[in-house]
Amino acid sequence: MARAATPARKTVNTIAAWVVALIIFFPIFWTVMTSFKPEPVAVAFPPVWFDFPWSFENYQTVIQLRGYGQFFWNSVVIAFGSTILGMIIAIPAAWAMAFVHGPRTKDLLMWMLSTKMMPAAGVLVPIYLIGKALGLMDTRFLLTIVLMLMNLPIIVWMLYTYFREIPGEILEAARMDGASLANEIIYVLTPMAVPGIASTLLLNVIMAWNESFWTLNLTAFQAAPLTKFIAGFSSPQGLFYAKLSAASVMAFLPILILGWFSQKQLVRGLTFGAVK
Amino acid sequence: MATQASRSAARYMISPSVIMLFIWMAVPLGMVLYYSFRRYRLLNPERxxxxxxxxxxxxxxxxxxxxALVNTLILVLGVLIITVVLGILxxxxxxxPLWGQGPVRILVISPFFIMPPVSALVWKNMFFNPTNGLFAALFDWLGFQPYDFLGQSPLTSIIMIVAWEWLPFATLILLTSLQSLDRDQLEAAEMDGAAPLARFWYIMLPHMSRAITVVILIQTxxxxxxxxxxxxTTSGGPGTASTTLPFLIFKKALLDFxxxxxxxxxxxxVILANIVAIFLMKAIGKNLD
Known part of the structure; x- marks a missing residue:
């Protein structure tokens, strides 16, 4: 507002907003705290807040006993693999749709989006049967392909909304100067499109990392990513809160940090450009 | 400006995406239709x-x-109501105007990046557990009996978990929409003596209506x-108290074979999702022109 808020009102706003924010964040904070506790302290009732012997022991236990490394590596391969593969296929398509407006561009975009509406559970049976028939169950390959196809419409859409904002005159100028189509893409368009490409990459890696339908249903152990690793904690096993917390922190921390960087792009990406 | 050459180049650039998505949609849909009229049990495939x-x-x-259908509707509606109402507020x-808007945004958006199994297990064990969970501690401190959330009201508990995951999304989108509101308009209304509630009802809410529609449709x-x-958390139980449609399909396919x-x-x-999808497409399609 043009009229400056009074300091008193600003103070009240600040306190209220921080209280709400901290309540929303609290489960994450508590998970991080619990991951540093010895198991008996983690299940203590009433809960212990700060006064306990802090240690990284749970992290060591989880890494050593449960083969955390393999799950982590599977997550990295599947999340980045599916996203990068999707980008390679989507960048030319989004470029063409943004700069060569055909009569059916809009219909095509809407049709792509419609494939995203297909509920995963609806096609669980066919994907499962195809995976089995081809001997691809529990392979990173199958999961990478499935997640790539699942996110492809979003990747095309996000890139399209970014590319559309690049002025077409620049491309025309390059063409006048005799740039070939390939040169046009590599030297003119790509540098201008890097921010859009980067945020598309980021958001889709996050979504693929957290995907929990296909990753849980198409893997057993070999290709199992972190979602499956964490789901393994669903049946109680003695004292396990602290280990569960340590495993959880290791599963979400990298992606949470990436998420913080991507939050500005998140709105536009996830609403297909409808809210900016 | 589009020449014949660039048109045909464009077609080659678009076709890989289109062909792949077409196969990804048509083959499973065809198979699911085929098998829906066939008797086929994985344990007894000869018959x-x-x-x-x-x-x-x-x-x-x-x-x-x-x-399962009723549970699915309750889950979707429950989460939508909680996230949209709280999200607006x-x-x-x-x-x-407040100090530290950046950090507040970061804290609020964080749950959205936590993978669902982590959120669910953290809530199930460290919050909902009736013997040593934080809610039990809170109830105890307030002088109430501890409550077995996932045992007594499994669906409500799952709604709470899912609402926590999606509240950041709703909040962030509604905030983005609110920030594009013309401040002068609000100020003029204030000068003319419009009460805060009136300003909310007649200026802010109409301005956010499009964002609210998008939030509802995408979340759905x-x-x-x-x-x-x-x-x-519950594996659909106790009994079938928290079994939804996707979970029922999973049970039939991979547990009952x-x-x-x-x-x-x-x-x-697929049919149910498409009914929702039609509305979403209309809302987003408007933005393309």
Whole structure:
């Protein structure tokens, strides 16, 4: 507002907003705290807040006993693999749709989006049967392909909304100067499109990392990513809160940090450009 | 400016995406339709054959279907109401002048990046557990009996978990929309003596209406498919108290090995999702022109 808020009102706003924010964040904070506790302290009732012997022991236990490394590596391969593969296929398509407006561009975009509406559970049976028939169950390959196809419409859409904002005159100028189509893409368009490409990459890696339908249903152990690793904690096993917390922190921390960087792009990406 | 050459180049650049997505959509849909009319059990695959609408009547009249449909609707509606109402309130709060708006945004958006199995297990064990959970401690401190959230009201508990995951999304989108509101308009209304509630009702809410529509539609698409949270907290139980449509299909396919029934359920899920999708497409399509 043009009229400056009074300091008193600003103070009240600040306190209220921080209280709400901290309540929303609290489960994450508590998970991080619990991951540093010895198991008996983690299940203590009433809960212990700060006064306990802090240690990284749970992290060591989880890494050593449960083969955390393999799950982590599977997550990295599947999340980045599916996203990068999707980008390679989507960048030319989004470029063409943004700069060569055909009569059916809009219909095509809407049709792509419609494939995203297909509920995963609806096609669980066919994907499962195809995976089995081809001997691809529990392979990173199958999961990478499935997640790539699942996110492809979003990747095309996000890139399209970014590319559309690049002025077409620049491309025309390059063409006048005799740039070939390939040169046009590599030297003119790509540098201008890097921010859009980067945020598309980021958001889709996050979504693929957290995907929990296909990753849980198409893997057993070999290709199992972190979602499956964490789901393994669903049946109680003695004292396990602290280990569960340590495993959880290791599963979400990298992606949470990436998420913080991507939050500005998140709105536009996830609403297909409808809210900016 | 589009020449004939660039048109045909464009076609080559678009076709890989289109062909792949077409296969990804058509092949599974065709298969799920085919199997929905076939008898096919993974444990007894020799006895296969056409069964007409048998799988559909099996799936629909199995006794679990009605409950699963109702549970799905309660889950989706419950989460939508909580996230939209709280999202609007929190967005308005954060949009006020305050110190540390950046960090507040970061804290509020964080739950959105936590993978569903983590959120669900953290809530299940460290918050909902009736003997040593934080809610039990809170109830104890307030002088109430501890409550077995996931045992007594499993669906409500799952709604709480999922609402926590999606509240950041709703808040962030509504906040973004609110920030594009013309400040002069609000100020003029204030000068003319419009009460805060009137300003909210006649200026802010209409301005946010489009963003609210988008939030509702996009969340519905994702919420119709909620799976991981149910699998790791209640596995659809106790009994079938928290079994939703996707979970019922999963149970038929991978626990009962009844491919035919699961396929029939899949067709039903696709039809339901498409009804929602039509509305979403209309809302987003408007933005393209």
């Amino acid at each position: 296969a054959g056409w069964v007409g609408w048998g799988n559909y009547s099996n799936f629909v009249f199995s006794g679990d279907f009605g409950g 929190i967005a308005i709060l954060i949009d006020q 698409i994702f919420l119709l498919g909620i799976f991981g949270e149910i699998l790791v 009844d491919v035919g029934a699961a396929a029939a359920g899949g067709v039903i899920a």
